[in-house]
Amino acid sequence: MPNAILRKRAIETLIGTTLAVLLTLAVVAGAFKLSSSLHEDRLSDLRLQGTLELVELREKIEADVHTTLSSLRQIGTALQIDPDMSQAEYSDLAFSIAGKNSAIINLAAATDFRLSLVYPYEENSSILGFDLRDYPDQLAGVTQAVEAGDMIVAGPLDLVQGGVGSIARYPVFVPGDEGDDRLWGIASLVFDHSGLIAAAIGNSIGSDYRLLVTSDGLRDADRRTLFGDIDVRSAADPIELDFDFSGGDWTFLAVPENGWPSNAISHPHNIAIAVLAALAIVAIWLIQIIMRSRNRAEVQLLRAVEAIDGGFAMFDAGGRLLSFNAAYARMYDRCRDAIRRGARFEDILRTGLANGQYPDAVGREEEWLKDRLELHAHPRGEFDQRLSNGRWVRISERRSEDGVLVSIRVDVTELKEAQAAAEEANRAKTDFLSVLSHELRTPLSVITGFVRLVGMEGAMPESRRLASALAETPDVPLPVRSAIEARESSIAQTMRTVLRSAEHLLFLVEEMLDFGQVEAGKLTVRPSNCDVAALIAAATDQCGEKARRKGILLETENADAWVVADPKRTHQILLNLIGNAIKFTEAGSVRISVEAGDEAVEIAVSDSGPGIAVSELGKIFEPFYQVDSSSVRRAGGTGLGLAIARNLAELQGGSLTVSSTEGIGSRFALLLPRSHDEPMRLAGE
Numbered sequence: 001m002p003n004a005i006l007r008k009r010a011i012e013t014l015i016g017t018t019l020a021v022l023l024t025l026a027v028v029a030g031a032f033k034l035s036s037s038l039h040e041d042r043l044s045d046l047r048l049q050g051t052l053e054l055v056e057l058r059e060k061i062e063a064d065v066h067t068t069l070s071s072l073r074q075i076g077t078a079l080q081i082d083p084d085m086s087q088a089e090y091s092d093l094a095f096s097i098a099g100k101n102s103a104i105i106n107l108a109a110a111t112d113f114r115l116s117l118v119y120p121y122e123e124n125s126s127i128l129g130f131d132l133r134d135y136p137d138q139l140a141g142v143t144q145a146v147e148a149g150d151m152i153v154a155g156p157l158d159l160v161q162g163g164v165g166s167i168a169r170y171p172v173f174v175p176g177d178e179g180d181d182r183l184w185g186i187a188s189l190v191f192d193h194s195g196l197i198a199a200a201i202g203n204s205i206g207s208d209y210r211l212l213v214t215s216d217g218l219r220d221a222d223r224r225t226l227f228g229d230i231d232v233r234s235a236a237d238p239i240e241l242d243f244d245f246s247g248g249d250w251t252f253l254a255v256p257e258n259g260w261p262s263n264a265i266s267h268p269h270n271i272a273i274a275v276l277a278a279l280a281i282v283a284i285w286l287i288q289i290i291m292r293s294r295n296r297a298e299v300q301l302l303r304a305v306e307a308i309d310g311g312f313a314m315f316d317a318g319g320r321l322l323s324f325n326a327a328y329a330r331m332y333d334r335c336r337d338a339i340r341r342g343a344r345f346e347d348i349l350r351t352g353l354a355n356g357q358y359p360d361a362v363g364r365e366e367e368w369l370k371d372r373l374e375l376h377a378h379p380r381g382e383f384d385q386r387l388s389n390g391r392w393v394r395i396s397e398r399r400s401e402d403g404v405l406v407s408i409r410v411d412v413t414e415l416k417e418a419q420a421a422a423e424e425a426n427r428a429k430t431d432f433l434s435v436l437s438h439e440l441r442t443p444l445s446v447i448t449g450f451v452r453l454v455g456m457e458g459a460m461p462e463s464r465r466l467a468s469a470l471a472e473t474p475d476v477p478l479p480v481r482s483a484i485e486a487r488e489s490s491i492a493q494t495m496r497t498v499l500r501s502a503e504h505l506l507f508l509v510e511e512m513l514d515f516g517q518v519e520a521g522k523l524t525v526r527p528s529n530c531d532v533a534a535l536i537a538a539a540t541d542q543c544g545e546k547a548r549r550k551g552i553l554l555e556t557e558n559a560d561a562w563v564v565a566d567p568k569r570t571h572q573i574l575l576n577l578i579g580n581a582i583k584f585t586e587a588g589s590v591r592i593s594v595e596a597g598d599e600a601v602e603i604a605v606s607d608s609g610p611g612i613a614v615s616e617l618g619k620i621f622e623p624f625y626q627v628d629s630s631s632v633r634r635a636g637g638t639g640l641g642l643a644i645a646r647n648l649a650e651l652q653g654g655s656l657t658v659s660s661t662e663g664i665g666s667r668f669a670l671l672l673p674r675s676h677d678e679p680m681r682l683a684g685e
Contacts, residue, residue, distance in 0.1 A: 013295050020288040024281050031277035035270050039263040046260070050209065050239050054254050058241050061200040061213075061252075064103070065243075068196060069168050071098040072151060072189040075107055076170040083174045083184050087117055094119035103196035104189060105165055109172070111185040113142065132186070142186050145169035166193050197227040210235070212253040226250060236260060310410040311393065317403025319345040319376070331393055331409055332357060345376055357388050379405065384412065392416040447498075525566035525651045529675045532561045532601060536592055539574035547582050552590055554582075559594030561601045562675040569648045570672070573656070574603070576641040577668045581607035588665075600654070601674050606667040612660040620658065621646045 074097050079085060085093070094107045098119075106124045109117040113132045118124040132138045145152040151170040168189045176182035197213055212232035214225055232238055235255040243250035264270065302323075305312045311328035315321055321343045329339050334355035338348045349372060352358055353365050361368035375383070379397035386392055394412045399405045540556055547554040563570075574592075581590040588608030595602045612620065621642050642656075649656040653673050660666035 013292055016288050016291050020284050023284045027277050027280045027284070031273050035263060035273050038269045038273075039267075042269075043260060046256070047239060050254060050256070051241075054209075054239055054241055054252060057201060058243060058252050061197055062243055064196055064200045068098070068101055068103060068189070068191050069151060069153065071101065071104065072107070072168050072170050072187060075109070075189070076151075076172050076187040079109055079172045079184065079187055080174055083111075083172070085117065087121065090117040091119050091121055098189075101191075103191045103193075103199060105192055106190050108188045108190070109185060110142075110188065113139075113186070116185075141167060141169055145186065146171045146183060165190050193226045208257055209254045210257055212238075214251050214253070215249060228253075308408070310408060312409075313407045315345055315376075315405045315407070317405075321345065321348070322404070328409065331387065331391070331411070334388060346373060349373070355388075359386050359388055376405070384416070525569050525648070527564045527566055527652060529677055530563050530565050530567050530570065532559055532563055532594055532603065535563075535565075535567065535570055535574060536594070536603070538571055539578055540592065542575060543578045543582060546579070547590065550582060550585075552582055552585055552588065554578075555589055555591040557591070557593040559596060559601075561594060561596040562677075563601050563672040564675045565652050565654075565672050566648075569652065570670075573645045573648050573670060574605075576645045577605040577670065580641065581605050581609065581666075581668075585609040585665075596674065599674055600671050603670045603672070604667055605670075606665060608665045611662040611664055612658070612666055613662055617658060617660060621656070 075094060078093055082089070090109065098104045098107060107119040108115055108124065108127070110132055115128055115130045115132070118128060132142050141152060141154045144154075149171060151168055153166055153168045168191070170187045170189075172184040172187050173181040174184040193213075201211070210229045210232050212225065212228035212230065214233070232253045232255055237260060238253045238255045241252040243252065261267075265274065302325075305323065305325045306327075308325060308327065311325065311331045313321060313324040313328050321339070321341055323341070324339060329336050332339060332348070332352060334357040335348050335352040338351035346369075349369055353361055353369060356362070358368065376397070379399055382394055382396045384392055384394050391411055391413045392415075393409045394415075395407060395409050397405055397407045536556055540554055544554060578590065578592065585607045586609070590608075591604075591606045593604045593606065595604070646656040649670055649672070655671045657669050657671075658666060659669075
């Protein structure tokens with residue numbers, strides 16, 4: 001299963017990377033396409049705006065051209081009416097019609113093809129009398145107008161006056177003698193097309209465009225330009241408009257002053273597109289990185305889970321298996337067919353029950369299943385489970401905040417076997433200590449009895465008979481009598497020494513017996529209401545002689561308090577605490593104080609001994625532990641007293657704690673439940 005998942009994750013990573021590359025290329029291509037489309041739309045808008053402006057300008061130019069040419073028609077009409085018009089009259093007429101049109105170079109009239117009238121006179125008087133038939137180029141235009149019977153415009157061309165302009169010719173017909181019209185002559189108008197166009201343009205289009213007006217009516221290409229910059233013809237994609245007026249075939253070209261804008265990356269829409277594309281690409285690769293990181297993390301997790309020296313399983317909040325390792329499946333070999341991702345925990349258990357996976361469930365399957373499902377729903381730490389193959393697994397289950405349950409299973413078969421062996425050895429040791437204690441206590445009791453008897457003067461029959469014999473024989477020499485009495489006294493002193501050693505040995509045996517009962521769980525207490533003062537008095541009376549021999553001041557604080565305790569076991573605790581305090585204190589005092597609270601009474605034994613190192617405080621209640629110091633070694637002991645004392649305190653619902661400062665002393669505090677059923681006291685007690 002894990003190998004299949006690893007292959008699946010590798011394929012997913014490859015597919016994800018390929019998709020990310022393709023999406024990146026698609027985003028880049030889309031960005032270029034969008035940029036080109038927006039650029040084309042922008043160019044279309046600019047061309048439309050420019051075209052509208054140029055159409056308006058063209059109409060103005062056409063209007064000015066028509067106005068200029070209409071001036072010639074008016075002159076021609078006036079000459080038809082008054083063919084004998086004088087120069088002065090002609091000048092006045094021309095001024096009134098075209099005096100304000102700066103584009104008009106001259107207005108002339110030629111009678112019988114000879115120039116006879118001009119305007120303005122001063123600038124053009126030199127051409128009066130010219131015969132148009134002497135100028136073939138001029139004659140061709142005149143002939144064309146006469147044949148057409150209407151105005152003809154020619155140009156641009158070289159003018160007789162100098163320069164380049166356009167000439168409009170209008171044939172003038174007057175009534176003949178026979179009632180028909182006869183040709184009077186030609187009225188002509190020379191105008192500067194550049195000036196006319198420039199005047200029409202003015203500031204209407206500003207300096208945003210380069211303009212070119214051309215005419216297609218000439219053979220010489222260099223003279224096709226009527227107005228503007230000839231380089232516009234070679235510019236890229238100019239706006240092109242045709243003029244509409246008689247006698248003219250003009251074309252209007254225009255391009256922006258700096259050319260059409262390129263699709264520069266610095267343009268706002270390209271910057272916006274680039275930013276959006278970059279964000280999209282970053283998002284694509286960020287998602288890809290996240291997916292790869294997730295896959296990598298999952299692969300690492302799977303490998304880590306497989307490396308666990310134990311079973312691993314993870315269930316969702318609904319109890320369905322999310323993940324597991326091979327060790328988990330191996331442990332539950334009889335459930336292996338049901339162990340798969342998505343399987344319900346209950347189904348796995350039922351498969352195991354049907355196949356005898358759980359020996360502890362035999363005969364109580366439904367009850368066992370209910371308890372196990374409850375423990376799975378509400379995990380409470382660790383517990384051990386026995387399997388059908390004889391192995392033991394320790395199960396540790398924890399539920400996360402989102403309800404996912406993580407379960408770790410460790411094979412503890414060897415630990416269980418070692419624990420069973422240790423428990424068996426401990427039971428054997430406890431039984432041995434109990435038997436040994438009983439076997440030692442019986443002869444020790446006999447020894448102490450006989451030692452007490454021997455140590456008492458006159459207690460032994462032989463001593464009594466010897467005393468009677470000495471009394472009945474007054475003539476026994478004094479040295480003999482003194483020797484006999486000295487021997488009796490020596491025997492009594494020796495027996496007292498033997499008695500103290502025997503009692504100490506019996507105390508050690510009693511400690512070992514109590515410790516064995518504690519470990520076996522057989523030590524019992526019988527609580528009752530106890531007077532604290534009486535308990536302390538009994539203990540201090542027994543330890544008083546020992547304190548006096550060492551010169552230790554034994555101070556007692558009497559308190560009117562009662563506790564719920566076993567008097568015998570509490571006496572044993574106090575003897576241990578007070579005895580230890582006296583034993584380890586070389587000089588100073590031992591103080592027993594009492595502090596009664598609402599629920600408990602504290603009996604504290606404080607000494608002025610050497611104190612206990614901080615590193616030792618946590619160990620002194622351990623069985624057989626002794627503080628490693630010369631004073632302890634000299635004092636001796638089994639190291640069981642404090643361990644037994646603490647167990648006795650806890651068995652009575654209390655506690656035993658210690659605090660100490662090296663060089664100042666130690667304080668042991670026995671806390672016992674306070675009795676609220678204290679006996680009534682008489683007045684004066």
